[in-house]
Amino acid sequence: MSSERTCLELCKGINGLDKIILREVRGSSAEVYLFGGQVTSWKNDHGEELLFLSSKAVFKPPKPIRGGIPICFPQFGSHGTLEQHGFARNKFWSIDTDPPPFPTNSSSKVFIDLILKPSDEDFKLWPHSYEFRLRVALGPGGDLMLTSRIRNTSTDGKPFTFTFAYHTYLSVSDISEVRVEGLETIDYLDNLRERERSTEQGDxxxxxxxxxxxxxxxxxxxxxLDHEKKRTFVLRKDGLPDAVVWNPWDRKAKAIPDLGDEDYKHMLCVEAAAVEKPITLKPGEEWKGRQELSAVPSSYCSGQLDPQRVLLGS
Structure with a gap:
């Protein structure tokens, strides 16, 4: 292992669950639980938490952890035969000690490679052979990168199909002070209206x-853009054509047992995803999907956020 591995620490988290802490030399950090292969914390170099974790999050397998970045695979949502959002987020992953080379320059990043393979129990739910490799990396500027590689390892010639999302919970000061830019004039499926298709209006x-x-x-x-914190999250994605935007608001929040009644005010899920058109892999084929998050100071222009500067300048 290279010298940058000194920035990794394997330790016990809540309820004795194994977690890995990644530390970047300038002070940013991330925490990843082997349960769910889930990032639960991402802090900037000032030690400020950038991801939301529910005040009532349950760290007791097989219950998924509410917050951070759960991985939805092989099914997003409840449209399918599996449990809501699939099973990757409530399985125990392993540290991948022999990952195939990633075609990225990793010399300036601290990273951990995890792997998930199906168990005999999983085969009963979803009878497919796969290897799911996940790299979680911290860049020198504190950027958080997740790269997923899913390969069909079947020997019986069977393809399989899946949908996918990085179910990212961002920490925000006040949901009513937040705006999302980059999705104007884009078509969306509204899950509150039986997936009715509409086009986003407004700027x-x-x-x-x-x-x-x-x-x-x-x-x-x-x-x-988080107006109150003068902070902008920039989400970049590759191989993930869709984006999910979710906030349960007050009534739904009260109905979610592992979410505090007021938690909805301080969270927003914006998720890089492949949902509308499922991905099909033939035996031997591999799919790759990547999400990169950065947090930058928002620039202001006469009291208004200047998103163009953020989008062009970052």
């Missing part, structure tokens, strides 16, 4: 009630 998405939308064929870059 930004703002929040005044429950939202659960799958934006399709979206740009590779989306900005989430």
């Amino acid at each position: 930004a998405i703002t929040f005044e009630g429950e939202v659960d939308k799958v934006y399709v064929s979206t740009p590779t870059k989306i900005a989430i």
Whole structure:
């Protein structure tokens, strides 16, 4: 292992679950639980938490962890034969000690490679052979990168099909002060209206009630502007054509047992995803999907956010 591995620490997290802490030399950090292969914390170099974790999150397998970045595979949502959002988020992953080479320059990043393979029990639920490799990396500027590689390892010639999302919970000061830019004029499927297809109007998405939308064929870059914190999250994605935007609002939040009643005010899920058109892999084929998150100071122009500067300048 290279010298940068000194920035990794394997330790016990909540309820004795194994977790890995990644530390970047300038001070940013991330935590990844082997349960779910799930990032639960991402802090900038000031130690500020950038991801939302529910005040009632349950760290007791097989219950998924509410918050951070759960991985939805091989099914997003409940449209399918599996449990909601599939099973990857409530399985125990392993550290991948012999990953195939990643075609990225990793010399300036601290990273961990995880792997998930099906168990005999999984085969009963989803009878397919696969290897799911996940790399979680911290860049020198504190950027958080997740790269997923899913390979069909079947020897019986059977293809399989899946949908996917990085179910990213961002920490925000106040949901009513947040706007999402980059999805204007994009078509979406509205999960609150039986997946009715509509087109986004207006120059930004703002929040005044429950939202659960799958934006399709979206740009590779989306900005989430937190007016109060003067912070902008920039989400870049590759291999993931869709983007899910979700906030349960007050009534739905009260109905979710592992979410605090007021938690919805301080979270927003913006998720790089492949939902509308499922991905099919023949034996031997591999799919790759990547999400990169960065947090930058918002620039202001006469009291208004200047998203163009953020989108062009970052």
